[in-house]
Amino acid sequence: MDTPFPFGFPAPTAFYLVLFVVTLIVHVVLMNYVLAGTAVLAVSGLRGGLARPNPLAGILGDWLPFALSGAITAAIAPLLFVQILYRQPFYTANLLLFNRWMAMLPVLIVGFYLLYVLKAPRFEGRWPRTAAALGAAVCFLFAAWSWTENSLLTLAGDQWAGFYQAERIVHWEPALLPRLGMWIFGALPTMALVCLLQIANSNRGNRNLETRYGPDAVTGTVRLLAWLALAGLAAAVACGLIYAAVGDLAVRSALTGPLGRWYLLLGLVGAAAQFALWWGLVRDPTPRRLAPLTLATLATIAGMTVFREAVRLHALDLQASLQPYFDQHAVAAGRGGFVAFLVFAALNVGLASLCVWIVRTGRRQQVSN
Amino acid sequence: MDPTQFPYYPINDFGPVMKGLAIGGLGIFHVFLAQFAIGGGLLLCLFQWLAMTGREPAARLFIDGYFKFLVLLSFVTGALTGVGMWFTAIQVSPETIGLMVGEFHWIWAIEWTFFAVEVIAGYAFYRYGHDLRDAARLQLLAIYSLAAWFSLFWINGILAWQLTPGDWAVDGGVWSGFFNPSFWPSLLFRTAASMAIAGLVACVVINAMGSLDYAMRRRLIHRAAWLMAPMVAMPVFGAWFLAVIPDDSRSWATGGSIAMTMFLTAAVGASVLIGGYALVGLLRQRLYINGATATLLVVLAFVASAGGEFVREGVRKPYTVRGALYSNSITPELVATFREVGSVTHDPYPLRDADAYPTDQLRLGRLVYRRQCSVCHSVSGANGLTHLTGSWTTDQMRFNISHLQHTKPFMPPFAGTPAELEALVQWIAWENAARPADWTDSDTSALDARLRELLADAGTRPGDFERHRAEQP
Ligand code: HEM
Numbered sequence: 003m004d005t006p007f008p009f010g011f012p013a014p015t016a017f018y019l020v021l022f023v024v025t026l027i028v029h030v031v032l033m034n035y036v037l038a039g040t041a042v043l044a045v046s047g048l049r050g051g052l053a054r055p056n057p058l059a060g061i062l063g064d065w066l067p068f069a070l071s072g073a074i075t076a077a078i079a080p081l082l083f084v085q086i087l088y089r090q091p092f093y094t095a096n097l098l099l100f101n102r103w104m105a106m107l108p109v110l111i112v113g114f115y116l117l118y119v120l121k122a123p124r125f126e127g128r129w130p131r132t133a134a135a136l137g138a139a140v141c142f143l144f145a146a147w148s149w150t151e152n153s154l155l156t157l158a159g160d161q162w163a164g165f166y167q168a169e170r171i172v173h174w175e176p177a178l179l180p181r182l183g184m185w186i187f188g189a190l191p192t193m194a195l196v197c198l199l200q201i202a203n204s205n206r207g208n209r210n211l212e213t214r215y216g217p218d219a220v221t222g223t224v225r226l227l228a229w230l231a232l233a234g235l236a237a238a239v240a241c242g243l244i245y246a247a248v249g250d251l252a253v254r255s256a257l258t259g260p261l262g263r264w265y266l267l268l269g270l271v272g273a274a275a276q277f278a279l280w281w282g283l284v285r286d287p288t289p290r291r292l293a294p295l296t297l298a299t300l301a302t303i304a305g306m307t308v309f310r311e312a313v314r315l316h317a318l319d320l321q322a323s324l325q326p327y328f329d330q331h332a333v334a335a336g337r338g339g340f341v342a343f344l345v346f347a348a349l350n351v352g353l354a355s356l357c358v359w360i361v362r363t364g365r366r367q368q369v370s371n
Numbered sequence: 372m373d374p375t376q377f378p379y380y381p382i383n384d385f386g387p388v389m390k391g392l393a394i395g396g397l398g399i400f401h402v403f404l405a406q407f408a409i410g411g412g413l414l415l416c417l418f419q420w421l422a423m424t425g426r427e428p429a430a431r432l433f434i435d436g437y438f439k440f441l442v443l444l445s446f447v448t449g450a451l452t453g454v455g456m457w458f459t460a461i462q463v464s465p466e467t468i469g470l471m472v473g474e475f476h477w478i479w480a481i482e483w484t485f486f487a488v489e490v491i492a493g494y495a496f497y498r499y500g501h502d503l504r505d506a507a508r509l510q511l512l513a514i515y516s517l518a519a520w521f522s523l524f525w526i527n528g529i530l531a532w533q534l535t536p537g538d539w540a541v542d543g544g545v546w547s548g549f550f551n552p553s554f555w556p557s558l559l560f561r562t563a564a565s566m567a568i569a570g571l572v573a574c575v576v577i578n579a580m581g582s583l584d585y586a587m588r589r590r591l592i593h594r595a596a597w598l599m600a601p602m603v604a605m606p607v608f609g610a611w612f613l614a615v616i617p618d619d620s621r622s623w624a625t626g627g628s629i630a631m632t633m634f635l636t637a638a639v640g641a642s643v644l645i646g647g648y649a650l651v652g653l654l655r656q657r658l659y660i661n662g663a664t665a666t667l668l669v670v671l672a673f674v675a676s677a678g679g680e681f682v683r684e685g686v687r688k689p690y691t692v693r694g695a696l697y698s699n700s701i702t703p704e705l706v707a708t709f710r711e712v713g714s715v716t717h718d719p720y721p722l723r724d725a726d727a728y729p730t731d732q733l734r735l736g737r738l739v740y741r742r743q744c745s746v747c748h749s750v751s752g753a754n755g756l757t758h759l760t761g762s763w764t765t766d767q768m769r770f771n772i773s774h775l776q777h778t779k780p781f782m783p784p785f786a787g788t789p790a791e792l793e794a795l796v797q798w799i800a801w802e803n804a805a806r807p808a809d810w811t812d813s814d815t816s817a818l819d820a821r822l823r824e825l826l827a828d829a830g831t832r833p834g835d836f837e838r839h840r841a842e843q844p
Contacts, residue, residue: 334473357495364506366503
C-alpha cells in the first residue's frame with residue numbers, strides 16, 4: 003500500500019490488477035457513451051429536440067445500439083478478472099443483492115430494444131422517440147446504480163450478515179450517491195468527445211453532416227457538446243468532493259496514500275486539460291485539437307479507474323490481511339492457457355481489423371470506379 | 372483444508388423452485404439463441420454464395436431479412452442471457468463458477484476475443500452489408516460464422532470438463548481438462564443442432580417474407596433444408612457422448628432417474644420428429660413446409676434443446692465438477708472434516724426466519740438443510756423434501772440421510788456432525804408434521820453413539836453406483 007499502483011503487489015496480483023483496470027477502461031468509455039447518450043436524448047426529447055432531425059440525435063440514435071453491444075462485450079473481460087481478483091467479496095455482494103441484482107439483465111434487454119425503437123423509422127415523431135429515449139436512459143441508469151451499489155457492498159464486509167438476515171435488497175451508504183454522480187456526470191465529457199470525433203470523421207467522409215443538416219446545425223452541435231462536457235466535468239468534480247468528504251477511511255487512505263494519489267492527480271490534470279480544451283470549443287466550435295482532448299479524457303478515465311481500485315484495495319486491507327487474495331491470484335496465474343490467449347487475441351485483432359478493411363475497400367461504387 | 376477457511380456465501384431461498392431449474396431454464400434460452408446464431412452464420416454464408424454465383428437469386432432478399440432477425444434476437448438477447456448465465460451460476464453455486472474461472476480463465480478470455488469478432492463482423496454486415504460487393508459480403512459472413520463457431524468450441528470444452536474432467540483430475544492441466552473425453556462428441560452434436568435450428572428458423576422467416584412468391588419460397592426452403600442434413604449424424608454423436616460419460620451419469624439418463632430419463636426421452640423424441648420431417652419430407656420428397664409447420668418444428672427444436680440442457684445439468688450429479696466439487700459446493704476432501712467440526716459451525720450467515728422455529732435444534736437443522744440440501748431440494752416444492760421423506764419414520768430418516776450417497780448415489784455423502792444429522796432429521800420431521808408450534812428436541816447425546824455408527828458405516832466416500840445397482844430389486 004505504500005508504492006504506486008500496481009507496484010508493491012506480488013507479480014500475479016499486479017498482473018491481474020493491470021488487466022482488470024485496462025479492460026475496465028474500455029468498458030467505461032463505451033458505457034459512458036451509452037449512459038450519457040441516452041440521457042442527453044431523453045432530455046432533448048422532453049425539450050422538443052427530437053421533433054426534427056438534428057446531428058446529435060442522428061449520431062446517437064445511429065450508434066447507440068452498437069455502443070451498447072460494445073459496452074456489454076467489453077464488460078465481459080473485467081467481469082472475468084474481477085472474479086479472479088476479488089472472488090469472495092464480489093460473489094457475496096451479487097448473492098446478497100439477489101433478485102435486485104439479477105433484475106439488471108432483463109432491464110438491459112428492454113433498454114437495448116428501446117434503442118432500436120429509437121432508431122426505427124416506424125417510430126418517427128417526437129413522443130415515441132422521447133419515450134423510448136427516456137425508457138432507455140432509465141434502464142441504463144438502473145444498471146449504473148446496480149454496479150455502484152454492488153461495488154460498495156463488496157467492501158462492506160461487516161454488514162453482510164445483517165444485510166442477509168434482514169433480507170434487504172438495497173444497499174445504501176452516504177458514499178453511494180456522490181460515487182454514482184461521478185460516474186453519471188463523468189460520462190458526459192466522454193460522450194461529448196466520441197460524438198465530436200464522429201462529427202470530425204463524418205466531415206471527412208461522404209456522409210457529410212454539413213450537407214445533411216447545414217453548417218449552422220453542426221456548429222451548434224459542437225458548441226452544445228462542449229457545454230455538456232463542461233457541465234459534466236464540473237458536476238463530476240463536485241460529486242468527487244462530496245465523495246471525498248463523506249468517504250470512509252479507505253477513501254481517505256486512497257486520497258493521501260501513494261497507492262492511488264498519483265493516479266488521482268493524473269485524473270485531475272486530465273480533467274483540467276479537458277476543461278481548457280472544451281472551453282476553447284465553446285468559443286470556436288469547429289472540431290479541432292482532437293488528439294489532446296482524447297488524451298486528456300483518457301488520462302481522466304484511467305486515473306479515476308485506478309484510483310477507484312486503490313479505494314477497494316485499501317478497504318480490503320483495512321478489513322483483513324490481503325495475503326489470502328495474493329495466494330488465490332498466484333494459484334490462478336499458475337494455470338495454463340495464457341500463451342494460447344495471446345496467440346488468439348492477436349489473431350482476432352487481425353480478424354477485427356480485416357472486417358474494418360473489408361468495409362472500407364469493399365464498397366460497391368469502388369467496383370464501378 | 373482448514374474448515375475456518377471454507378468460503379461461506381449467503382445462500383438464497385428460491386422458494387418452491389429448484390436451483391438447478393433456474394439455471395437450466397435460463398440455459399435453454401441462452402443455448403437456443405447461441406446455437407441459432409452459430410447455425411445462422413453458416414446458413415448465411417451458404418445463401419450468400421448461392422446468390423453471388425447466380426444459383427439462387429432470391430437468396431439475396433432472404434439474407435437481409437434473416438440477418439436483421441439474427442442481430443435483433445441473438446446479439447441482444449443472446450449476449451445478455453450469456454451474462455445472465457454467469458450471474459445465475461453465481462447465484463446457484465459461487466464455488467463452482469469460481470473454480471471454473473480459476474481453472475479456465477484464459478480459455479474464457481480466448482472465447483471472449485472470438486465473441487468480440489462475432490459482434491464486430493456482425494455489425495459490420497448489418498450496417499454496411501447492403502453497400503458491399505458480393506465477395507466482401509461473403510468474407511464478412513465467413514468471419515462472423517467462424518467466430519461464432521469458435522465461441523462454441525471454447526465454451527464447449529469448459530462445460531464438457533464439468534462432467535468428464537479427463538486427465539485434469541490427474542495432472543490438473545488446463546488442456547487435459549479442455550480436451551476431455553466428451554469434448555468432441557458434444558462439440559459435433561451441438562454443431563449439428565445449431566445448423567438444424569438455423570435451418571428451421573429460416574423456414575419460418577422465408578414464409579413470413581411477403582416479398583417472395585411461392586416458387587421462390589419453395590426453392591429457398593429446400594436450400595435451407597440442407598442445413599438439417601447433418602442431423603443424420605446426431606444419433607452417432609449422441610451415442611458417442613453417452614458412451615464416454617461416466618457409467619453412473621449414463622444410468623441416470625437411461626432409467627436410473629425418472630426425471631433425467633424423461634428429459635432425455637423428450638429431447639430424443641423431438642429430435643427424431645424434426646429429423647424425420649427434415650430428412651424424409653424436405654430433403655427426400657422435396658415437400659413444401661408452411662409457416663405454421665415450420666414454427667411447430669422450431670418449438671420442437673426448443674423442446675429438444677431444453678431436454679438436452681436439463682440432462683446435461685442433471686447427469687453431473689452428485690457433482691458440479693466431477694470428482695472435485697459436490698453439487699452442494701462441498702469438496703470430497705472436506706466431508707471428513709465437516710463430520711468432525713460441523714458444516715455450519717463457522718457459517719456467518721444467520722437464518723432469516725429464526726423465530727419461525729420453536730427450538731434451537733430445529734434452527735440448526737434448517738441451517739444444515741440450507742448448506743447441504745437446498746441446492747437440489749426445496750422444502751415442499753420442486754423435488755421437495757417433505758414429499759420425498761413423508762412416508763419415512765424418524766429412524767429411517769436417520770439411516771437414509773446418514774447414508775445419503777448410498778440411498779441414491781446421485782447425492783453426495785452427508786457432511787456434518789452427528790448433532791447436525793439429528794438436527795436435520797428433526798427439522799424434516801417437524802416440516803412433515805406441518806410445523807407445529809410445540810416441539811420437543813430429541814436427546815442428541817443419548818443418540819450419539821448410534822448416529823456415529825451410522826455415519827461411520829456410510830463412510831465419507833461418494834456413493835458406489837455399482838453397489839446401488841446390484842441392490843436394486
Ligand atoms: C449500459 C449498461 C451498463 C452501465 C451503465 C454500467 C455502468 C457501470 C458503472 C457505473 C460501473 C462502476 C461502478 C462503481 O465503481 O461505482 C461499472 C463497473 C463494472 N461493470 Fe458495468 N455497466 C453496464 C453494463 C455492464 C455489463 C452488462 C457488465 C457485464 C457483462 C458490466 C461489467 C462491469 C464490471 C465487471 C465492472 C467492475 C465491477 C467492480 O469492479 O466491482 N457492466 N459499470
